[in-house]
Amino acid sequence: MENQKITLITGANRGMGLEIAKELGQKGQLILLGVRDVTGSQKVLDQLRSQGVRAELVSIDVTNEQTVEQAVKEVEGRHGHLDILINNAGIALDNYEKPSTLPISTIRKDFEVNFFGTILVTQNFLPLLRKSTSGKIINISSAVGSLTLASDPSTSIYQHSAMGYQASKSALNMFTIDLANELKETNITANVVNPGWVDTTFAGGGGNKTVEEGVQRTVELATMESNDINGTFSDSDGIVPW
């Protein structure tokens, strides 16, 4: 198992995080399931193992520095390095609210998880990714965070109004662009993926894509042998405009 890729996924106890864990695990990667509730996630771990996945639980609340630092120590102690980091944990507390009245406290909460949380996890795990022969950072964003689509009246995204969530994903995109640029001479790449409108708890019973469809691009990027795609925003149909 010496060459087995080690992959950490945040928010891996349900939704797309869990599907990514299953698919990458079944393709031979060792999966570190980043979860907030370790005890409550034991069932999920058992289920994955019964599906042939080599997996472990790691306690991570992306808004809690202490859990993130502890997680780095644990992964370093157990494995010495990390190959793939998938920043999947995300929330959307606003939906169809007007930007003129959307409470700032709601916007802050969206940013706390989607933007600051992703940066916190990424910065802390970078030293372990640098120890990989080929490191990948994949940030799960959204087409609603695309400034190009959101400002184009001919798109469905133009009709969408969840400014706090959208801005947190636009900011996440900017973090990824700058990070990819900083890392371009290294062994690590950073990209963002748009899953589409996916039928998870997040979509509240909506969603026109299955979780399998939603994770397709992420799984593709995470399993590519080569590691020369850097600083892109894409989905299963191709490049998404920033």
Ligand SMILES: NC(=O)c1ccc[n+]([C@@H]2O[C@H](COP(=O)([O-])OP(=O)(O)OC[C@H]3O[C@@H](n4cnc5c(N)ncnc54)[C@H](OP(=O)(O)O)[C@@H]3O)[C@@H](O)[C@H]2O)c1
């Ligand atoms: N579904 C869609 O249509 C859609 C569209 C575009 C983008 N996305 C993005 O795709 C990603 C996954 O979404 P999903 O649809 O799979 O949502 P989901 O089913 O609601 O799952 C969200 C995951 O994030 C975790 N999470 C929330 N806050 C966290 C925190 N502070 N620390 C660590 N984990 C936390 C949740 O853990 P708990 O169980 O502990 O709450 C859960 O595992 C998100 O980044 C979302 O923004 C989704």
